Amino acid sequence: MSLTLQKQEGRAGLALISPTLVITLVVVVLPLLWAVMLAFQDVRLINIRSKGLFGGYTLENFRYVLSEPGFWPALVNTLVYTVAGTALSIAIGLVAALALRDRFKGRTLVRASILIPYVAPVVAVAFLWETMLNPQYGIVNTWLSQPIAFLSQAKGTFLGVEVPVALLTVIAFEAWRYFPFAFLFILARLQALPADLEEAAVVDGATPTQRFRYVIMPQLWRIVALLAVLRFMFTFTKFDDVYLLTGGGAGTEVVSVRVYNFLTSRDDIGASAAQAIVLAVVLVVFLALYLRFFAGGEREQNR
Amino acid sequence: MSRTAEPALAAGGGERPASARRRRPMSRDRVERAALRVLKPLVIAVFVAVTAFPFLYMVTLSVRDIQELILDPGSLWPRRLTLDTYADVLNRQGFLTFMRNSAIVAVASVVVTLLISVPGAYAVARLRFFGHRQVHFLFLAVYLFPAIVLAIPLFVLFTMMGLRGSLLGLILVYIAQTVPVTVYMLRNYFETVPRSVEEAAAIDGCTRLSTIWRVVLPLSKPALMATGLYVFMIAWNEFLFALLFLVERRESWTVSLGLSQLAGSIEIPTTVLMAGSVVLTLPIVIVFFASERLLTEGLTAGAEKG
Numbered sequence: 046m047s048l049t050l051q052k053q054e055g056r057a058g059l060a061l062i063s064p065t066l067v068i069t070l071v072v073v074v075l076p077l078l079w080a081v082m083l084a085f086q087d088v089r090l091i092n093i094r095s096k097g098l099f100g101g102y103t104l105e106n107f108r109y110v111l112s113e114p115g116f117w118p119a120l121v122n123t124l125v126y127t128v129a130g131t132a133l134s135i136a137i138g139l140v141a142a143l144a145l146r147d148r149f150k151g152r153t154l155v156r157a158s159i160l161i162p163y164v165a166p167v168v169a170v171a172f173l174w175e176t177m178l179n180p181q182y183g184i185v186n187t188w189l190s191q192p193i194a195f196l197s198q199a200k201g202t203f204l205g206v207e208v209p210v211a212l213l214t215v216i217a218f219e220a221w222r223y224f225p226f227a228f229l230f231i232l233a234r235l236q237a238l239p240a241d242l243e244e245a246a247v248v249d250g251a252t253p254t255q256r257f258r259y260v261i262m263p264q265l266w267r268i269v270a271l272l273a274v275l276r277f278m279f280t281f282t283k284f285d286d287v288y289l290l291t292g293g294g295a296g297t298e299v300v301s302v303r304v305y306n307f308l309t310s311r312d313d314i315g316a317s318a319a320q321a322i323v324l325a326v327v328l329v330v331f332l333a334l335y336l337r338f339f340a341g342g343e344r345e346q347n348r
Numbered sequence: 349m350s351r352t353a354e355p356a357l358a359a360g361g362g363e364r365p366a367s368a369r370r371r372r373p374m375s376r377d378r379v380e381r382a383a384l385r386v387l388k389p390l391v392i393a394v395f396v397a398v399t400a401f402p403f404l405y406m407v408t409l410s411v412r413d414i415q416e417l418i419l420d421p422g423s424l425w426p427r428r429l430t431l432d433t434y435a436d437v438l439n440r441q442g443f444l445t446f447m448r449n450s451a452i453v454a455v456a457s458v459v460v461t462l463l464i465s466v467p468g469a470y471a472v473a474r475l476r477f478f479g480h481r482q483v484h485f486l487f488l489a490v491y492l493f494p495a496i497v498l499a500i501p502l503f504v505l506f507t508m509m510g511l512r513g514s515l516l517g518l519i520l521v522y523i524a525q526t527v528p529v530t531v532y533m534l535r536n537y538f539e540t541v542p543r544s545v546e547e548a549a550a551i552d553g554c555t556r557l558s559t560i561w562r563v564v565l566p567l568s569k570p571a572l573m574a575t576g577l578y579v580f581m582i583a584w585n586e587f588l589f590a591l592l593f594l595v596e597r598r599e600s601w602t603v604s605l606g607l608s609q610l611a612g613s614i615e616i617p618t619t620v621l622m623a624g625s626v627v628l629t630l631p632i633v634i635v636f637f638a639s640e641r642l643l644t645e646g647l648t649a650g651a652e653k654g
Contacts, residue, residue, distance in 0.1 A: 051476070054475050054476055054477070055475070055476065055477040055478055056477070057471070057475055057477075057556055058471040058475030058476065058477025058478075058480060059471075059477045059478065061467035061468060061470060061471035061475070062467070062468045062471040062472065062477065062480075062483065064463075064464045064467065064468065065464055065465060065467075065468035065527055065528075065531055066483075066486075068464060068520075068523060068524050068527060069486065069487075069490055069524055069527060069528060071524075072502070072520055072521060072523075072524030073490050073493070073498060073524050073525070074486075074490075076498055076501035076502055076505065077493065077497065077498060077501070079501040079504075079505075080497055080498070080500050080501045083500065083501065083504070090504070090507060093504060093508065094508070140391065141395055144388055144391045144392050144395065145392070155392055155395065155396055157637060157640070158395070158396050158399045158400040159395055159396075159399050160636070160640070161399055161400070161403055161633060162399055162402075164581070164632060164633060164636045165403070165629045165632060165633065166584065166585040166587075166603075166604055166628050166629060166632060167585060167587055167604075168585075168587055168604040168605075168607050168608045168611075168625075168628065169406075169604075169607065169625040169628045169629045170402075171608075172607060172608075172611050172621065172622075172625055173402055173403075173405075173406050173622075173625060174402075175611070176409070176618055176622065177402060177405065181418075181421070182417055182418055182421040182618070183421070184405060184421060184422065184424075186421075187421050187422035188422075221398070225399075250377065252376050252377040252380045252381075253377075253380045253381060253384055254380055278492055278494075281494075282494030282495070282496050282497070284495070284496050284588050285587045285588060289587070289608060301494075301496040304496050304499075304500070305496070305499075305588075308499070308500055308503060308592075309592070314500065314504055317500055318500050318501075321494075321496055321497040321500055322497070324494070324496070324497070325494060325497055328494070
């Protein structure tokens with residue numbers, strides 16, 4: 046009796062979940078497997094029908110892609126962009142969350158204002174930045190003594206040091222657009238912290254910075270670490286932001302933009318897929334390293 | 349305050365007045381508190397300026413003539429308000445069509461995603477079926493997997509099937525990309541619905557589906573709203589797949605794609621395109637703030653467990 050009930054439940058469960066499984070399988074999982082196969086085949090849109098799914102596997106795409114002169118600089122750009130964008134967005138989000146932690150008049154409005162960059166469509170904000178930074182009529186450049194071509198100038202000097210202007214601008218955009226994401230998560234955590242620890246620290250005479258360093262921050266590490274993983278993953282493969290701001294020009298080409306260019310303008314599906322796979326593999330390697338490193342760190346902290 | 353401090357100070361003996369004077373106003377605690385009192389409003393003001401100003405500028409730019417911008421790029425406020433920019437962008441540049449496309453895509457994605465994910469989430473929350481533990485990993489993987497990798501096979505597939513240029517393909521992709529997250533969000537909520545209510549419904553003769561329909565769903569309205577709006581925002585804002593699938597057919601462009609494609613052209617004045625940005629941004633901002641509490645609570649509550 047109970048066995049049949051259980052069976053019935055199992056069947057009902059599978060029936061209810063099957064639409065979900067079918068669509069993820071058909072539109073996500075199978076295409077991903079296909080992407081891996083494409084990376085090992087010499088395919089273009091023209092010859093794809095004659096190639097077939099299986100067979101004709103070769104490492105040629107990888108050899109070609111890795112020996113292209115543009116690939117390694119793009120990978121370095123991707124890394125710099127990702128690490129800097131991730132770190133900045135989390136740091137700024139943390140400051141914002143701390144500043145908005147206690148109630149004050151108008152906090153709801155300030156919070157709303159902070160969230161807009163994250164909520165607004167990427168195309169709109171990228172166009173807005175482009176306009177504001179435009180060397181001819183951009184408002185930011187009217188505040189400067191000398192106009193700067195923020196988005197089309199690869200290198201410039203700042204205080205005598207050569208800096209990658211466009212790359213820094215793209216990183217600033219990333220930090221500006223995604224700090225609200227970190228802000229949301231950190232604020233939620235901050236507001237869930239038990240008050241008694243901090244009260245005890247106040248009684249013990251801890252100053253605000255000491256409380257932050259020794260009481261608040263240790264309780265935030267977990268969420269910060271999670272945010273670091275999430276933002277790293279999202280930024281590392283991000284396409285929209287860089288493509289919309291610079292189109293990959295002026296020393297800002299990241300691997301995902303190359304993937305897109307190979308796919309559309311060069312019509313080289315195999316090479317495009319190979320680059321995407323390399324990107325994904327590098328991402329996985331970094332994550333594995335990070336998790337290993339971080340898991341070790343946490344164990345130490347708990348000791 | 350002073351009374352509690354007294355015994356300690358009394359023990360200090362003769363030095364009492366001097367040390368009291370030196371320590372109290374100069375203590376690190378006081379300095380820090382004073383500094384924070386000044387810094388905090390400053391920091392908050394900077395945050396508001398940095399986040400709100402660009403969007404205010406967007407709006408003020410959208411209601412002036414391009415001549416004004418070129419002659420006086422530093423001005424913050426238009427000298428003469430005009431709404432011609434909006435008329436231009438909506439009619440002549442075709443943003444009305446783009447908005448219709450975006451609306452179709454977004455609404456269809458929301459409806460179908462909910463239709464698929466409600467039973468799915470219910471199954472994960474309530475029923476023990478084969479593999480119900482493993483299913484999370486699949487969803488997490490789908491959620492975290494880079495879109496740029498997925499873009500390649502889908503681009504090829506849709507080209508071969510002739511689905512490029514049709515909104516249908518785009519809707520399909522949005523559904524597949526949001527279903528895992530919405531199942532997760534809804535499951536969290538369904539688990540808070542007391543089992544006893546459902547059992548009562550079952551005793552009253554409800555089948556499983558009618559229990560979901562009559563009992564679970566009415567109790568889950570806030571969660572359904574939040575999930576629906578999440579999907580709406582994704583579908584309205586998305587750019588990469590819209591670019592890949594629709595770029596060759598102007599009449600099926602979404603608003604995001606339309607703005608990005610027209611932004612490069614020299615013939616269309618920047619102020620007109622700014623009006624386009626406002627048209628693109630406003631629905632999302634309204635939707636978000638109308639539902640902000642629901643949405644952020646849903647999202648961060650989900651992440652809290654991870």
